[in-house]
Amino acid sequence: MKKYLSLLFMIWALTACETVVDVDIPFEKPNVTIVSNLKAGESPEVRLTFSRHILDNNFRFNSIPNAEVNLITPSSSFPLSYNVTSETYGNESVVLEELINYTITVDVPGYELIEVNETIPQLVPIKEFIVRNSSSEDGNMRDEISIIFDDPVGENFYEITAYQKRVFTYNDQFGNERVETQIYPIGLRAKDPVYQQEYSWRTILFNDRLFEGRTFDMEVITSGSFFSxxxxxxxxxxxxxxxxxxxxxxxxxxxxxxxxxxQNYTDGDPFAQPVQVYTNIKGGLGILKSEATFELEVSSW
Incomplete structure (x- = not known):
């Protein structure tokens, strides 16, 4: 009996000593996050949000609607206005040009002025597009193609993508003609292992380190055949x-x-080496990048 009483006393003592402590983790002042991709031939668009704390369970980022944002060129300055619908800053009267250096300034109340520069690269056209072969590998059809272009002198960077555009024309229940367009990305990989990337199947991203200033033939293998x-x-x-x-x-x-x-490719792997995502926003977070796009229709039916 004494043993049972001792055991009950010990259980009571342990439960009586249980203490719940609430710890308030201080949330630091969020950073200003700038995301913008300057595209030659289009108007500027800048998205501003506040960064989230690692323990913040709010799914959405908080937009910043009250900032003063300007786009500056070597000869002019243009204010960018906030659009409530898109939650971005822009100016439709401005058309961005290649080989022009742009400066974006962002002044958010309570924060230091942020200034970031970016030069839109030179547009490089596809000089020649060649279908080398259409074949089957493990029961899957594929195309082998060549994308040939002249690389300008200097350090350059490129991205190759492809897509299929399907247009459906039909009559609805009232007899009215309807047109619906759908876009499907085409899987690509470089034939040369030097340019292959395991973490990306829709794009081929590369620099001109091995062919600077020369004509280059990027040999590409597609996922699926689109020329047969x-x-x-x-x-x-x-x-x-x-x-x-x-x-x-x-x-x-x-x-x-x-x-x-x-980073996306290694997400969820506890043994993967951490990847620091590149940012060029000093005094904040995010990215200001740019592109000049050449698009070629290679087939239709």
Whole structure:
């Protein structure tokens, strides 16, 4: 009996000593986050948000609608206005140009002025597009193609993508003609292992270190064949167009996309080496990058 009483006393003592301590973790002042991709031939668009604390369970980032944002060129300055619908700053009267250096200034109340520079790279057209072969590998069709272009002198960075555009034309229940467009990315990988990236299957991102200032032939293998389909194989009311895109991108674009894609690829792997995503925003977070895009329609049916 004494043993049972002793055991009950010990259990009571342990539960009686249980203490719940609430700890208030201080939330530091959030950083200003700037995200913008300056595209030649388009108007500027800048997204401003506050960064989130690592323990913040709020899914959305808080937009910053009351900042003063300006786009500055070597000869002019343009204010960027906030759009409530898109939650971005922009100016539709401005059309960005290649080889121009742009400065974006961001003044948020209670924060120091942020200033970041970016030069839009030179547009590089696809000189020649060649379908080398269409074949089957492990039961999967694929195309082997060549994308040939002249690389300008100097350090340059590129991104190659491709997509399929499907247009559906049909009559609705009231007899009205409707047109619906759908975009499907095409999986790509470089044939040369030097340019292959395991963490990306939709894009080929590379620099000109091995062919600076020369004509270059990027040999690409696609996931699926898009040059062995005849028009008669498509149902009525459906048309298909195939596009290949060669982007001249800035160094900041190259570094950000490389590190961001690698971080996503290793996400969830506890043994993967941490990846620091590139940022060029001093005094804040985010990225200002740029591109000049050449798009080529290579097939349609």
């Amino acid at each position: 389909i005849e028009e008669r194989e498509l149902p009525e009311g459906i048309s298909v167009e195939i596009f290949y895109v060669l982007k001249s991108v800035s160094e900041s674009y190259f570094l950000y996309e490389s590190t961001f894609s690698l």
